[in-house]
Amino acid sequence: KRKELEKLKDLPAETIDSHKVLIFANIDNPDEVQSVLDSGAMGIGLYRTEFMYFNRKTMPSEKDHFEEYFKVAEAISPYPTIIRTIDLGGDKLTRMGLLSMKHEENPFLGLRAIRLCLKYPDIFVDQLRAVLKASAYGKVKLMYPMISTLEELHEANRILEKVKQDLKKEHIKFDEKIEVGSMIEVPSAAMIIEAIAKEVDFVSIGTNDLIQYTLAVDRVNENVASLYDPLHPTILRFIKRIIDESHKAGIDVGMCGEMAGDPYYTPVLLGLGLDEFSVASAQIPKIKRVIRNISFGNVQRIAEEILKCGDRDSISKIISTIQMQ
Ligand code: PEP
Ligand code: MG
Numbered sequence: 456k457r458k459e460l461e462k463l464k465d466l467p468a469e470t471i472d473s474h475k476v477l478i479f480a481n482i483d484n485p486d487e488v489q490s491v492l493d494s495g496a497m498g499i500g501l502y503r504t505e506f507m508y509f510n511r512k513t514m515p516s517e518k519d520h521f522e523e524y525f526k527v528a529e530a531i532s533p534y535p536t537i538i539r540t541i542d543l544g545g546d547k548l549t550r551m552g553l554l555s556m557k558h559e560e561n562p563f564l565g566l567r568a569i570r571l572c573l574k575y576p577d578i579f580v581d582q583l584r585a586v587l588k589a590s591a592y593g594k595v596k597l598m599y600p601m602i603s604t605l606e607e608l609h610e611a612n613r614i615l616e617k618v619k620q621d622l623k624k625e626h627i628k629f630d631e632k633i634e635v636g637s638m639i640e641v642p643s644a645a646m647i648i649e650a651i652a653k654e655v656d657f658v659s660i661g662t663n664d665l666i667q668y669t670l671a672v673d674r675v676n677e678n679v680a681s682l683y684d685p686l687h688p689t690i691l692r693f694i695k696r697i698i699d700e701s702h703k704a705g706i707d708v709g710m711c712g713e714m715a716g717d718p719y720y721t722p723v724l725l726g727l728g729l730d731e732f733s734v735a736s737a738q739i740p741k742i743k744r745v746i747r748n749i750s751f752g753n754v755q756r757i758a759e760e761i762l763k764c765g766d767r768d769s770i771s772k773i774i775s776t777i778q779m780q
Contacts, residue, residue, distance in 0.1 A: 460740035464495035474751035479733040498534035500733025501711035520585030528593030542568040542600040568601035590630035603641040640664035652704035662712025721745040726758030
């Protein structure tokens with residue numbers, strides 16, 4: 456069986472009726488590059504950069520950032536690497552002694568990710584400079600986490616523009632047309648997707664947080680784990696809305712949350728029109744096998760049926776009727 460999965464490596468992620476999607480890999484650090492290359496991924500759809508901040512006494516420098524991004528981008532090129540700016544909670548940095556800030560009662564609702572970067576732009580600028588510099592050595596794309604308002608996107612882009620101008624003045628090479636995308640993982644962003652989609656080059660759905668915030672279920676609390684449901688009709692409607700409105704604006708939609716890496720959900724996500732699945736390298740063959748054995752027409756019809764349902768049981772029943780070749 457393992458051999459069978461390995462054979463899939465060089466085959467495209469294409470349905471039996473020739474609908475193609477992209478399968479990308481998620482990574483948390485540069486050491487994972489080799490497994491990405493071995494997996495047959497067409498790029499990195501989520502490079503989480505916050506791990507660089509753990510177990511250290513000082514903030515990483517621009518050079519620290521650059522060295523890691525350069526390594527990854529160069530190895531993965533010509534395929535793209537989507538570098539996500541740090542998704543750290545202020546609480547975490549404070550506990551590590553890297554920031555002095557009052558303790559937060561609800562860090563998931565607090566100064567996290569893009570909010571932290573916009574409050575402390577020096578941290579953000581160091582990272583943006585490094586990402587831009589790395590973009591001269593491979594196909595690099597930039598992605599912001601936890602965007603919840605259009606204003607945050609504008610402010611992040613304003614800082615990015617300033618950093619680009621500075622690099623130009625310093626005669627430092629970078630990709631002037633670097634693509635910039637937004638994670639869609641907060642319900643408020645999902646609801647204004649048509650506005651966001653007009654101002655970015657791509658979006659990626661972060662289901663881990665989108666589910667947590669939409670269903671009011673802590674993603675790491677075992678007491679409420681049974682309520683944490685990717686097939687909640689609200690989540691499926693959000694996904695549908697994000698995909699349709701983004702396509703209207705002419706941009707592609709990826710998904711980099713855990714939902715994208717579970718083969719059980721693959722037919723539904725495909726049927727909803729997802730363009731790119733970004734998953735742990737180890738999951739790639741399993742996802743690809745599902746895609747290569749179903750009909751896009753069939754799963755599109757099934758997705759339409761599922762969207763009419765108001766409860767999980769009806770949805771699971773419909774999923775069980777999906778035919779695999
Ligand atoms: C997500 O929220 O789905 C996501 C991919 O980001 P993270 O898991 O890093 O919060
Ligand atoms: Mg997230």
